[in-house]
Amino acid sequence: MNHLDDLESQSVYILREAYKHFKEVCMLWSIGKDSTVMLWLTRKAFLGHVPFPLVHIDTSYKVPAMIEYRDRLAREWKLKMVVGQNRDALAAGMGPEKGRLTCCSALKTEGLKHTLDGTWPRRAMNRDGVYEDVLDGEPYTGVIVGARADEEGSRAKERYFSPRDHNNDWDVADQPPEMWNQFKTDFAPNTHVRIHPLLDWTETNIWEYIDREQIPIIDLYFDKGTGKRYRSIGCETCTGMIESKARSPQEIIVELGKTTVPERAGRAQDQEDTYAMEKLRRDGYM
Amino acid sequence: MRWKSSAAMGTCNMADDQNSTERQTMNVVIVGHVDHGKSTLVGRLLADTNTLGDGKLEKVQETCRRSGKQFEYAFLLDALEEEQGQGITIDAARVFFRTDLRDYIIIDAPGHIEFLKNMVTGAARAEAAVLLIDAKEGVQENSRRHGYLLSMLGIKQIVVAVNKIDLVDYDEHAFRAIVEEYQEFLSGIGVEPLRFIPVSAREGDNIAAPGERLHWYEGPTILQALDGLKKAATDAELPLRMPVQDVYKFNEAGDDRRIVAGRIESGTLKQGDEVLFLPSGKRSHVASLEVFSAPTPERLTPGECASITLTEQLFVSRGELLCHPQAKPHVSTRLKVNLFWLGKAPMEPGKRYKLKLATSAVEVTIDSIDRVLDASELGSSSDKAQIERHDVAELTLRTRKPVAFDLSAELESTGRFVIVDGYDIAGGGIVREALRDNLETRRLERQLRDMEWVRGDVTPAMREELTGHEAAMIMFSGSSEAGKHDVARALEAALVKAGNHAYLLDGKNVVLGIDADIAFDDIDELVRRFGEVANILLDAGLLVISTTNVIGLADHRQIATQIAPAPMFLVHVGAKSDELADRADVCIDGKVAPKEGVATILAAFTNSAG
Numbered sequence: 001m002n003h004l005d006d007l008e009s010q011s012v013y014i015l016r017e018a019y020k021h022f023k024e025v026c027m028l029w030s031i032g033k034d035s036t037v038m039l040w041l042t043r044k045a046f047l048g049h050v051p052f053p054l055v056h057i058d059t060s061y062k063v064p065a066m067i068e069y070r071d072r073l074a075r076e077w078k079l080k081m082v083v084g085q086n087r088d089a090l091a092a093g094m095g096p097e098k099g100r101l102t103c104c105s106a107l108k109t110e111g112l113k114h115t116l117d118g119t120w121p122r123r124a125m126n127r128d129g130v131y132e133d134v135l136d137g138e139p140y141t142g143v144i145v146g147a148r149a150d151e152e153g154s155r156a157k158e159r160y161f162s163p164r165d166h167n168n169d170w171d172v173a174d175q176p177p178e179m180w181n182q183f184k185t186d187f188a189p190n191t192h193v194r195i196h197p198l199l200d201w202t203e204t205n206i207w208e209y210i211d212r213e214q215i216p217i218i219d220l221y222f223d224k225g226t227g228k229r230y231r232s233i234g235c236e237t238c239t240g241m242i243e244s245k246a247r248s249p250q251e252i253i254v255e256l257g258k259t260t261v262p263e264r265a266g267r268a269q270d271q272e273d274t275y276a277m278e279k280l281r282r283d284g285y286m
Numbered sequence: 287m288r289w290k291s292s293a294a295m296g297t298c299n300m301a302d303d304q305n306s307t308e309r310q311t312m313n314v315v316i317v318g319h320v321d322h323g324k325s326t327l328v329g330r331l332l333a334d335t336n337t338l339g340d341g342k343l344e345k346v347q348e349t350c351r352r353s354g355k356q357f358e359y360a361f362l363l364d365a366l367e368e369e370q371g372q373g374i375t376i377d378a379a380r381v382f383f384r385t386d387l388r389d390y391i392i393i394d395a396p397g398h399i400e401f402l403k404n405m406v407t408g409a410a411r412a413e414a415a416v417l418l419i420d421a422k423e424g425v426q427e428n429s430r431r432h433g434y435l436l437s438m439l440g441i442k443q444i445v446v447a448v449n450k451i452d453l454v455d456y457d458e459h460a461f462r463a464i465v466e467e468y469q470e471f472l473s474g475i476g477v478e479p480l481r482f483i484p485v486s487a488r489e490g491d492n493i494a495a496p497g498e499r500l501h502w503y504e505g506p507t508i509l510q511a512l513d514g515l516k517k518a519a520t521d522a523e524l525p526l527r528m529p530v531q532d533v534y535k536f537n538e539a540g541d542d543r544r545i546v547a548g549r550i551e552s553g554t555l556k557q558g559d560e561v562l563f564l565p566s567g568k569r570s571h572v573a574s575l576e577v578f579s580a581p582t583p584e585r586l587t588p589g590e591c592a593s594i595t596l597t598e599q600l601f602v603s604r605g606e607l608l609c610h611p612q613a614k615p616h617v618s619t620r621l622k623v624n625l626f627w628l629g630k631a632p633m634e635p636g637k638r639y640k641l642k643l644a645t646s647a648v649e650v651t652i653d654s655i656d657r658v659l660d661a662s663e664l665g666s667s668s669d670k671a672q673i674e675r676h677d678v679a680e681l682t683l684r685t686r687k688p689v690a691f692d693l694s695a696e697l698e699s700t701g702r703f704v705i706v707d708g709y710d711i712a713g714g715g716i717v718r719e720a721l722r723d724n725l726e727t728r729r730l731e732r733q734l735r736d737m738e739w740v741r742g743d744v745t746p747a748m749r750e751e752l753t754g755h756e757a758a759m760i761m762f763s764g765s766s767e768a769g770k771h772d773v774a775r776a777l778e779a780a781l782v783k784a785g786n787h788a789y790l791l792d793g794k795n796v797v798l799g800i801d802a803d804i805a806f807d808d809i810d811e812l813v814r815r816f817g818e819v820a821n822i823l824l825d826a827g828l829l830v831i832s833t834t835n836v837i838g839l840a841d842h843r844q845i846a847t848q849i850a851p852a853p854m855f856l857v858h859v860g861a862k863s864d865e866l867a868d869r870a871d872v873c874i875d876g877k878v879a880p881k882e883g884v885a886t887i888l889a890a891f892t893n894s895a896g
Contacts, residue, residue: 001589003311003389012591013531013549020532020604047545047593048578049536078539149380159407177403177628177711179410179439182642182704184711200391202382213579 004209011038011197012045013181014160015144018195019051021185022142025195026082026116029054031066032233033217035146037206038198040215043077053080053124055115055140059107060090061235069218074125081125082134084115096237103238116140116192141187144195150202151263162194163187203263204256211249222247232263309384312515315393315409317436318418319426323449327418327487328381328394329359331508334494337383359487387513395432402431402676403628406714409436414443414515416508421460421484422453425468433468434678437477438626438716440698442518444472444479445511452486456499480514481505521588525613526553527692527700528592529644530563530606545576545593546602548645551699553610555592556585563606564690565617566851567733570596601746603851605646607690607700615690615700616720617729619843620653625705626678629712633673633705636868639712641685643703649686650705656680673713682721686869687850688729693717728814728847749827753787757824757852760891761842762833763866764859769876770833773859776880777887778831788829791820813841817848824852842869855894857887 001009018025027042029035042050056070074081086094089106096103114120118137126132147155159175161183176184187193201209210217223229228241242261246252316324333343350357381392395408409415415436419429436444446468454460465482472479483492484503491497492507506514527550534545555561559572575582576593586592607615627633633652641650657680658670673679694701694716705713750756760777762770774790781788796816797806804811816834823830834845846854858870867873872890874883 001587003309006311006589009549009589009591016531016547016591044578044580045547045591046534046536046578047541047543047576049539049541051536150382175404175407177714178407179704179711179714180699180702182711182714184709186640186706186709188709200380202389 004205004212007201007205008041008044008209010200011041014183014195014197015042015045017161017181017183017185018142018144018197019046022140022193024138024140025142025144026053026055026140027144028112028146029056029070030146030234031056031062031070031218032146033206033210033221034148034198034201036217037201037209037215038144038146039077039079040213041197050077050079052144053082055082055084055122055143057108057111057115058083058085059103059111059235060085061095061107061237063220063230063233063236063239065220066218066233071125071129073216075129079125081131082115083123083131084111084120085123086111086114087120096235100238116143139192141192142195143192144197146198147196148201148203148206149199158194158196158199159184160196160199161185162196163191164194165191204253207249207253207256211253217249221252310388310517311391312388312414312512312517313391313393313412314512314515315395315412315415315441316418317395317405317409317415317432318449319420319423319428319432320396322418322420322423322426322429323487324418325394326359327416327447327449327485327493327508328392329361330487330490330493331392332381332383333359334490335383335385335509337381385509385513390512402435405432406435406439406626406628409439409441410714412441413518414445414512415441416445416447416512417479418447418449419464419468420453421448421451421464424464425471429468430471431676433472433477434475435626437475438624438678438714440694440702440716443515444477445508445515446479446482447485447508448482449485449487451484451491451497451500452489456484456491456497458484458502461503481511483508483511521552521697521699522554524552524697525615526555526559526561526608526610527551527615527644527697528555528608529646529700530602530604530608531645532604533602534593543576543595544599545595546608547591547593548608549591550586550588551644552588552697553613554585554587555594555608560611561596561608562611562614563600563602563608564615565688565729566602566606567729567736568600568602568606569611569737570598570600573597601851605648607644607646615692615697617688617690618720619685619688619723619725620721621683621685621689621691621717622656622680622719622721623683623703623715623717624678624680625673625713625715627673627675627713629675629707629710631707631712632675633679633707633713635671640706641683641689641703642706642711643689643691643717644700646689647706648689650683651686653682653684656682680718688723688725688847691717691720693719723843724841725843725847728817728844731814732848732850746827753827755786755829757827757829759820759824759830759832759845759849759852759854760857760887761845761854762831762857762859763842763870764876767876768860769880770857770859772880773857773874773876773883773887774831774833776884780884780888781829781831786829787827788831789823791816791823791830791832793832793834813844814848817845820845821849821852824849853894855891859883 027038029039039050039054086107089110094103094106115122117139121133121135122137123131124134147158149155149158159178161178163176163184184193220230220233223245227243227245229244229246230239231242233239244255246255316328318324346361347357350361381394383390383392393408393412395405417432419425448461448464451461461484483505484500485492485508486497487493491500494507494509496507528548529551530546531548534547555572557572557575560569561572562569573595575586576595609615635652635655639650641648655673658673659678692701701717703715704711762774764770778788778790793816796819797812800815800819801812820830820832842854842856856870858867858873859876861867871894872887874886
């Protein structure tokens with residue numbers, strides 16, 4: 001087994017544990033490369049099936065191509081697609097001009113929290129590929145997330161199975177022990193567990209695997225002749241493109257071998273404050 | 287700066303790596319007593335191998351300047367706000383770097399005793415360890431505790447770095463004294479370290495480049511020692527072990543394959559192999575190895591996640607251990623183990639815990655505590671009646687249901703376990719010995735009987751659909767005066783009235799007919815026959831209610847073994863001080879009205895059935 005086989009096997013094992021232990025389990029799909037790799041690993045784990053819903057939090061500021069790509073793949077792969085949104089905040093005019101961390105908190109963190117706990121309506125794709133509002137959804141007790149330890153400091157401290165209390169808070173200083181692939185699968189009422197199958201993957205590993213498996217990743221990551229591409233994708237308003245002529249996973253891998261610029265350098269919210277990401281994550285940000 | 291030459295030394299080069307798919311990753315944990323310089327060592331490794339992103343070093347230096355703190359390499363690791371404030375590592379952080387040889391995941395574990403569970407978490411993922419000892423402070427409590435835990439966690443490659451050698455003026459004698467003291471401790475617990483290296487993480491001596499003032503030292507630097515670590519040999523030659531993780535059937539999606547999923551921990555598996563599931567003892571053959579978007583492998587090797595189909599439609603479930611019939615694991619309810627305890631509340635006799643070993647999860651209690659050690663000293667043993675946080679103990683555990691396992695010395699991954707207290711993993715351990723329980727005969731009899739059992743076309747699932755419930759046994763215990771018979775009768779009536787298929791199997795009725803040919807004192811045979819009758823009723827899908835007084839207070843475990851995998855729910859009527867009361871799922875006072883007792887039982891039973 002080479003290093004990609006090892007990573008794949010560990011992720012598949014974790015996904016199967018998550019599916020086994022959590023009755024109400026969902027996977028967050030940001031449409032980006034990491035969570036799309038995670039979705040592919042799910043199909044590996046369950047022999048082509050995706051047995052749990054995929055949740056996307058739509059801030060309404062996403063690059064439009066992302067939504068189109070999401071729905072196309074959802075229909076093609078027969079995904080149980082669920083979309084959540086902070087409709088009240090949007091109606092009141094929330095946007096990055098109100099402050100990036102304020103905007104992230106409202107549209108992502110709050111939107112996510114209430115979509116996960118079922119207190120806000122969820123839009124779910126039905127069998128005909130059309131979205132319908134679903135009210136009174138059960139709270140998800142297991143939430144599968146594509147965080148990687150190498151992305152930034154606070155993510156390096158995550159567990160594969162990481163408990164969150166009823167406020168979605170992460171108690172960094174008091175995390176459960178995790179050893180020998182025995183995870184935290186018992187949890188108190190009103191708490192939930194975040195599950196991180198990609199914790200051990202690096203950005204390079206992700207692209208190596210996309211290349212090996214020929215995963216149909218969204219093409220925003222590739223240069224289409226302008227000499228620019230996205231290295232990390234998110235809201236159009238707060239995500240910058242990088243100067244790059246990489247047109248394929250192989251070219252990206254070569255480029256990553258030469259760069260020392262951090263992956264999230266184009267994500268404006270991270271740069272607001274030294275501990276911005278830790279603060280956002282303690283409150284439930286992904 | 288001197289470290290720029292590191293690439294020339296054959297250590298680090300990030301850029302041109304064309305065969306990255308063939309590269310290996312090595313997980314290394316950095317452990318040691320608090321303040322002995324673990325994070326500094328890791329920070330230094332990152333800086334000296336040029337692994338940090340552009341501006342990271344400068345950014346942290348700038349943050350320090352702004353807040354008036356002196357810059358330390360450790361700040362590169364201790365990214366969490368609280369850690370920088372307190373200058374300690376709270377959790378095990380993971381950092382990545384690469385050399386020409388391979389990729390590394392470095393796990394920086396906290397040395398503070400409060401965060402021992404984080405150290406264990408970090409170390410359990412590692413294949414090798416660097417253990418730091420402060421040259422000035424010498425061997426400390428957690429130097430020993432961490433050394434002991436590494437051996438228990440099964441980490442065999444240990445490099446000891448004697449750090450802060452600059453603080454003792456690069457003195458060889460100071461280094462030798464620590465080597466001698468710590469070597470003696472390690473050999474006492476059966477650990478042989480790879481080597482001792484004098485280093486100064488702060489000054490960069492012997493990290494990525496040799497220390498100029500350590501001319502008396504001729505061995506490798508830390509980076510060279512890391513590249514000298516070996517990947518563990520795969521366990522392909524060992525007996526096959528595949529813990530069953532789950533069984534899938536995606537009927538809704540038009541897929542009628544019945545998939546047994548699990549990961550190969552040791553040995554190899556291929557199509558056509560005869561396989562045995564333990565503890566149930568069921569046998570079948572591998573019909574196919576299933577994959578998604580990949581070529582079907584010829585055989586599966588250790589570390590691979592497997593999806594297999596079987597030639598027989600067996601009912602197997604999570605927790606069974608799949609093996610080849612010629613190389614079986616142990617099956618027992620009694621295990622002699624070494625254990626370390628991390629829980630806030632002590633581990634106590636009489637209390638119920640959950641034991642998770644591979645994919646099995648069973649209720650467990652302490653049978654006996656043989657020895658409790660203070661992990662930092664290890665010389666002193668005590669006759670403590672409980673196991674406190676951070677203690678290490680030798681004890682005997684008793685599981686409620688039989689478990690399949692190996693001895694840790696023979697097969698590591700199926701020879702270790704964790705203990706769950708309430709909602710949390712509170713301890714971990716390794717199995718040293720399988721103790722015989724008195725159920726072995728019953729277990730073998732059951733296996734033989736199940737192997738030949740003739741089945742009709744009606745499956746248990748079809749019966750469940752009809753009855754609306756799973757088959758289960760509800761067994762009463764308590765002295766003959768306790769009034770349990772009244773409650774049992776009321777329970778049968780209540781269940782049937784609510785539309786369930788329940789039957790009160792009175793022990794006396796079995797004695798009257800089936801046992802008419804044997805003596806009243808042939809307890810073994812009376813129990814065996816009773817268990818077999820119960821088994822047939824359970825096979826018919828019933829809820830079997832029973833009081834066994836008429837054949838004596840026979841060990842319920844015998845009957846539970848015979849009827850497995852059908853669950854047994856224990857109801858105790860009478861005083862709570864009883865030993866049987868300890869083992870019961872629910873306890874009721876014999877003086878309450880039967881109706882009230884029934885309500886209590888049903889609430890607990892519904893809860894246990896999930």
